[in-house]
Amino acid sequence: QQGDPVEAPAFLAASYACQRNTPQPGHNTLLTAALSVLAESAELNGDEGRGLAFRRSEGLLRSLDRRVQGLAELRGLPCLGDHSRRVIQDLLENGVSSEVEETKSSPRYKAMKLLTGIFGVGVKTAKRWFTEGICSLAQLETSGHSLNAAQQAGVCYYTDLNQPVSREEADAVSVMVEGVVHSVLPGARVTLAGGFRRGKMSGHDVDFLITHPDEGKEEGLIHKIIACLESRGLLLYQQNTRNTYRESAKGAGRPSSSMDRFERCFSIFKLTNDSSYTADNGTGSGGRPWRAVRVDLVVSPISQFAFALLGWTGSKLFERETRRWAVRERSMSLSSHALYDRNQERYLRASSEEEIFAHLGLEYVSPTGRNA
Ligand code: CTP
Ligand code: MN
Ligand code: MN
Ligand code: MN
Incomplete structure (x- = not known):
């Protein structure tokens, strides 16, 4: 042989x-x-x-x-x-x-992970607290620091929000979001984005992109959605921003930071353990009959939808790399709103993710292949 x-x-x-x-x-x-x-x-x-x-x-x-x-x-x-x-x-x-x-066992890493694990706390704040010797939630509480509204919610629901969201829970949240969106704007479309669209079985939150086939109908939608969610008692916390995006003749529609400018809402949902959802971990901490779940809602005009979907599907590295490819290999700037060709000095339209990949000269990668 x-x-x-x-x-x-x-x-x-x-x-x-x-x-x-x-x-x-x-x-x-x-x-x-x-x-x-x-x-x-x-x-x-x-x-x-x-x-x-x-x-x-x-x-x-x-x-x-x-x-x-x-x-x-x-x-x-x-x-x-x-x-x-x-x-x-x-x-x-x-x-x-x-x-x-x-x-993994260094005090700094452990403390920074714990502190940034609080919703509303970023690296800068965590660093400042750690420098003051704060390494735990108990120490944060006795430190006398005043927390903003997001951070207060983050501390309040800390255990729930650090427990991964399952597929079943994401599906239950989808049902809630679709019900509310369709009741405030019939014909609006709700699309699951983020890690769950990439086929992940769990995530730290659930991300949704919302649009309407008639351009303009989506304006102000986030406020109607929030009002309806609140009236149904489904929201534990929300922080929303309105759309500030405008295309400019010079292609400055490219945001200076990686933040986009859609109408959106970073929220915490109250997910009740009722018949519509059957995960084993059906209760929140302390044996409540509900748990807190982080939900991101983003509203996009239909004309920007393909870009928004590509931008909000991730992964974060996949997004960064796509933008780096666009600039370095194609002299184009890509954002969650638009694709600008710097050589032709014009925006390139797209109504599907496939078209965006084609504009960029990239082979299409399906959402489940974007887990970089
Ligand atoms: N995103 C964004 N702007 C933000 C926050 C997120 O464009 N302010 C994008 C990210 O770049 C990513 C997508 O939204 O492409 C989802 O982000 P996130 O929910 O943080 O991550 P997931 O990939 O969904 O992973 P996880 O399961 O941890 O939620
Ligand atoms: Mn090195
Ligand atoms: Mn996510
Ligand atoms: Mn998210």
């Missing part, structure tokens, strides 16, 4: 995450979970560049269609820096990475 003379082919991988199909959860979860910790730790330190480098490594490994068993298999692959390769080598040889273990 002759041994197989053919060497295993090297993995092929493109360098932008938006050029790859990345299903969930991937074949290298030990490696991707570890790199994700290092990325998160860098992000929690405010080191965006370092965080992005680890996220790109993580994204590359997520896209591979088989399990990596030796470092040699990764030769020539993009996105993997020396640091990531060292961590991967440790994991492949020893099953653990000392750097990742040290990071």
Whole structure:
């Protein structure tokens, strides 16, 4: 019997995450979970560049269609820096990475994760509190810091909001949202976005994009939705913003930050454990017959819907990479509102995600392949 003379082919991988199909959860979860910790730790330190480098490594490994068993298999692959390769080598040889273990058990990482786990608390605030020695909710409470409304809700529903939302719960929230939207604006369309659209089985929130086939009918819709949700007792907290997006002749419709300008509402829903939903974890903390769930509602005019859908489906890395591809490889700027061609000095219209990929010269990646 002759041994197989053919060497295993090297993995092929493109360098932008938006050029790859990345299903969930991937074949290298030990490696991707570890790199994700290092990325998160860098992000929690405010080191965006370092965080992005680890996220790109993580994204590359997520896209591979088989399990990596030796470092040699990764030769020539993009996105993997020396640091990531060292961590991967440790994991492949020893099953653990000392750097990742040290990071996870460091007081700073633990405190920052806990504090940023409060809805309404970002890295800057958490950092300030940690510097003052605050490492727990109890310490935050006795510190005398006054919390804004979002943070108060975040502390109040901390346990519920840090318990992953299941598919079943997301479906139950969909039923609630559709009922309310259709009652305030018949003909409006509700689309599940975010991680659940990518096929994830759980998430930290549920994201919805809402539009109406007649342009203009969606104006002011978020306020009607909120009023109706409130009248039905479904909202525990909400914070909304109105639409501030305008196209400009110079393509400045490209927002300066990654924030978009749609009418939207970051909210906390009261999900009741009734017949319409049958998850096992059907109660909130303290044995209440309901639990708190984070819900994002975004309203888009139909003319921007394809861009909004692409932008709100994620993953975050997939979005960043698509925008980076657009600028660097096509001289275009992509946002959740529009695609602007800097060479032609005009906006490119699209009524589907497929058309946007085509404008960008990218092969279409379906939502379930965007889990970079
Ligand atoms: N997003 C955005 N602007 C924000 C918040 C989110 O454009 N202010 C986009 C993100 O870029 C992402 C999508 O909305 O593409 C969903 O974000 P999020 O809910 O945070 O993440 P998910 O991928 O849904 O993951 P999770 O399951 O943790 O919710
Ligand atoms: Mn390094
Ligand atoms: Mn989400
Ligand atoms: Mn969200």
